[in-house]
Each structure stands twice: as structure tokens, then as C-alpha cells.
Amino acid sequence: MAVAENATRPGGRTARVRADVLKAVEAELAEHGYDGLTIDGVAARSGVHRTTVYRRWGTVAGLLVDLLAAGVDDSWAPTDTGSLEGDLMKLNREIHDALAVAPSLTVAVISSSFRTPEAADALRAFWEDRYTRSAVVVQRAIDRGEVPPDTDPQRVLMTATAPIYHQLVLLRQPLSRVAAEQYARDSAAAARAGIYGH
Numbered sequence: 001m002a003v004a005e006n007a008t009r010p011g012g013r014t015a016r017v018r019a020d021v022l023k024a025v026e027a028e029l030a031e032h033g034y035d036g037l038t039i040d041g042v043a044a045r046s047g048v049h050r051t052t053v054y055r056r057w058g059t060v061a062g063l064l065v066d067l068l069a070a071g072v073d074d075s076w077a078p079t080d081t082g083s084l085e086g087d088l089m090k091l092n093r094e095i096h097d098a099l100a101v102a103p104s105l106t107v108a109v110i111s112s113s114f115r116t117p118e119a120a121d122a123l124r125a126f127w128e129d130r131y132t133r134s135a136v137v138v139q140r141a142i143d144r145g146e147v148p149p150d151t152d153p154q155r156v157l158m159t160a161t162a163p164i165y166h167q168l169v170l171l172r173q174p175l176s177r178v179a180a181e182q183y184a185r186d187s188a189a190a191a192r193a194g195i196y197g198h
Contacts, residue, residue: 020046021053022070025063030103034112037063061116068109068122072129077136084141084191088160088184091134095161096180099168107169131157138191147191155196160187 024046028037037060043050057063079090098106113123135153142149147156163183167175190196 017048017052017056018066018070021048021057021063022067024048025067026105029064029067029108029112030105033108034060034064034115037112039063061118064109064112064116064119065122068113068119068126071126076130076133078134080137080140083144083188084137084146084156085185085188087137087140088156088188089181091137091157092160092164092180092184093177095164096168096175096177099164100175100177110169141191148194148197150197151191151194152196152198156187156191159190159196160184 021042024042025037027045028041032041039053039057039060040050042048042063043053046053053063057066078087081087081090098104109123113119131154134157138147138151138153138156141147142151160183164175164180167173167179
């Protein structure tokens, strides 16, 4: 559920230009943050002429919005490990790895989204998409009879994943992968106990 890098995009020259530019946005944003993200820097890194970047994206905010839109268009799906605990642990490992790496594209995108209303809206749409896709891990657990049929996927996912964001993004303090996995175990245990019923 972290911000996806190198989202799958269709072929063709226009798509290649978009892919090159967004890959450059990822790199520039991770290295320099929103304040260091410029059209000229993205053009230079991507090899796409600056007038093309200006014409298509217009502003730095436009680049960030399109980066998040590409994340919604990607093919990411949560892994099916055969158990709710396993699925949540895998999800938390992915989130932890995306947030704990330095520099972190995910942290840079989250921070940048507070800078413009358009980026904030795009990030909200990205998270809604990720939570919708991730809900399948709870549905699979319901189908297996592992958790009660009225289990609320949003509550399970928020309980499992939110502490990682809280620790690494808000508090900016270290969190081990083991601790991230434990939050997944705790959430799965609570779901099995029927804590997250509607």
C-alpha cells in the first residue's frame, strides 16, 4: 500500500515520455523533496525537452498529481499467502520497506501532498484505491472462515498498517521490520476474535 514506483503503463511514444518523466519525478522528489522538484530538473533527468514537460504537466504540482494517478493505474495487488496473518505481514513488510529506506519516495510524496490542494486530492484518491484493493485480504479470510463474516476490512487494515506510518512518518523514529510484522499479527488476532465486526 505504499506509493508504487515504476507503475505499469501502456506502450507508444506518449506513454514512454510519460514513463520517463514520472521516473525522473520519483528520483528528483526522493532526493530533493518538493522544494527541490523543478520542471527543469525533471526535464534534464528524463531527457525530455523542458517545453514538452511544461506543455503536458504545466507545474510541479501537475507532475506530482500525475505520479499519484499512475499509482492508481498500476497493477499492484496484495499477496495471497493463504492466511490473514500472512497477508497482513506481507503488506506490512512492503510498507515498512518503502518507508524505512532512505531516501523514501513514499515519505517524500506524503510530505509533498500537503503543499497543494490538487496533490492532496490525488493522494487521497491513491490511498482510497490502495485500501480498496487491500480489502481482498480480509475478504479472503472471510471466505476461508478464518474471521467472522461481518469483519470490517477498513478497520483491520488501518489497525495493521497505521502504526508503521505513525512511527516512521509522523514521529520519524525507527521501527524494525519485526515490529511492523507484529502489528500485522495483532490485527489478525483481533479480527479472528471478532473485534472488527460492523
